[in-house]
Amino acid sequence: MATMRAIVIDAAGPPSVMQLKQVPIPEPKEGQARLKVAYVGMNPVDAFARAGTLGFLNIAYPFTPGLEHSGVVDAVGPGVPKDLIGRRVISRSSFGGYADYSIAPAEKLLMLDDRIDLKTGAVYRGASFTAWHALHRAARLQAGETVLIHSAAGAVGVMLVQIAKDAGATVIALAGSQAKLDYATSFGADAAFDYTKDTWIADVKAATHGRGVDVIIDCNGGPNFPKNFEVIAPLGRIFSIGVTGGGQPPPIPFGVLSSKSFSVGGMTLTQVESPPGSDVDKTIIDAVASGRWRVPLGETVPLEAVAALHARLEARALMGRGILAVDTTLT
Numbered sequence: 255m256a257t258m259r260a261i262v263i264d265a266a267g268p269p270s271v272m273q274l275k276q277v278p279i280p281e282p283k284e285g286q287a288r289l290k291v292a293y294v295g296m297n298p299v300d301a302f303a304r305a306g307t308l309g310f311l312n313i314a315y316p317f318t319p320g321l322e323h324s325g326v327v328d329a330v331g332p333g334v335p336k337d338l339i340g341r342r343v344i345s346r347s348s349f350g351g352y353a354d355y356s357i358a359p360a361e362k363l364l365m366l367d368d369r370i371d372l373k374t375g376a377v378y379r380g381a382s383f384t385a386w387h388a389l390h391r392a393a394r395l396q397a398g399e400t401v402l403i404h405s406a407a408g409a410v411g412v413m414l415v416q417i418a419k420d421a422g423a424t425v426i427a428l429a430g431s432q433a434k435l436d437y438a439t440s441f442g443a444d445a446a447f448d449y450t451k452d453t454w455i456a457d458v459k460a461a462t463h464g465r466g467v468d469v470i471i472d473c474n475g476g477p478n479f480p481k482n483f484e485v486i487a488p489l490g491r492i493f494s495i496g497v498t499g500g501g502q503p504p505p506i507p508f509g510v511l512s513s514k515s516f517s518v519g520g521m522t523l524t525q526v527e528s529p530p531g532s533d534v535d536k537t538i539i540d541a542v543a544s545g546r547w548r549v550p551l552g553e554t555v556p557l558e559a560v561a562a563l564h565a566r567l568e569a570r571a572l573m574g575r576g577i578l579a580v581d582t583t584l585t
């Protein structure tokens with residue numbers, strides 16, 4: 255039986271539970287395609303799944319992480335057109351990318367634009383689509399407004415910075431170290447503050463002449479979320495799009511909203527995502543393919559070094575998107 259390399263997890267736990275093993279190459283079933291994997295964008299959701307903290311997902315073991323990855327279709331199951339074979343694609347609907355081959359429902363694969371390379375293809379889609387929809391669809395950002403972005407040196411954060419700037423906003427970045435602030439600034443942030451320091455609220459107020467910001471995008475949630483209420487301008491909009499910083503925010507007393515005249519919302523991309531071929535899809539792909547928005551390709555390691563990359567993600571040491579290079583010969 256032909257075998258392949260795969261990262262296999264037998265039970266949830268720390269990065270060391272990820273073991274590189276030889277396993278059978280999977281065969282695509284009805285409606286499925288098999289990818290020769292090129293690159294994996296190492297998403298926090300992979301780390302949450304590995305650690306067993308994704309309460310809403312039933313992980314079946316043995317488990318191979320790797321949600322967002324790129325590759326070339328090398329086989330298809332019954333009912334799938336054979337002309338899919340050889341196409342460069344993005345897979346974002348099924349785990350399994352930490353391996354030489356992965357399986358996905360063929361109808362969920364996204365065709366990779368000819369102008370975009372496979373490495374960028376493993377990274378750009380989730381981060382840029384999340385950022386665009388958070389700013390434009392959820393927060394309804396207007397030109398001339400001021401936006402505050404948490405974790406602005408992360409993959410979604412960097413795309414938020416660039417897409418907000420492109421929309422004519424002033425961007426204030428928050429991140430957890432000077433290196434991250436410099437990184438976010440290199441993507442166009444107008445001001446950047448370290449929110450591990452107590453001074454950040456005063457810094458944001460000073461930067462907005464005491465008025466506060468019009469829009470806040472918070473990927474972290476957790477107990478620090480209510481600090482946003484101290485820097486939101488009247489009629490401002492705060493959007494929660496992630497809980498990397500420690501679970502859901504505490505309940506908000508209703509009176510705070512009316513007494514300070516702001517609103518709070520949330521967004522999950524899969525519920526609001528513009529479909530392939532839509533004007534939004536074309537706008538985002540053109541901006542990425544032309545280089546107008548730079549995709550934050552971060553530290554890139556081979557499959558066997560994935561545990562160290564997970565550890566660095568959890569230590570908040572990464573900037574942009576960490577990447578696994580599975581087969582760099584694919585083009």
Ligand SMILES: NC(=O)c1ccc[n+]([C@@H]2O[C@H](COP(=O)([O-])OP(=O)(O)OC[C@H]3O[C@@H](n4cnc5c(N)ncnc54)[C@H](OP(=O)(O)O)[C@@H]3O)[C@@H](O)[C@H]2O)c1
Pocket residue numbers: 297298299380381384404405406407408409410411428429430431434473474494495496497498499500521522523524567568569570572573574575
């Ligand atoms: N709503 C949606 O549809 C949607 C879609 C995609 C992603 N997301 C969410 O958006 C968030 C950011 O995603 P991403 O892909 O940009 O992630 P990322 O590139 O890995 O960046 C995550 C950032 O989170 C910060 N962070 C705060 N607490 C952390 C912790 N305990 N461990 C690790 N990092 C921590 C770090 O920045 P600092 O140290 O500077 O704070 C880090 O740079 C995630 O929560 C993700 O689940 C939501």
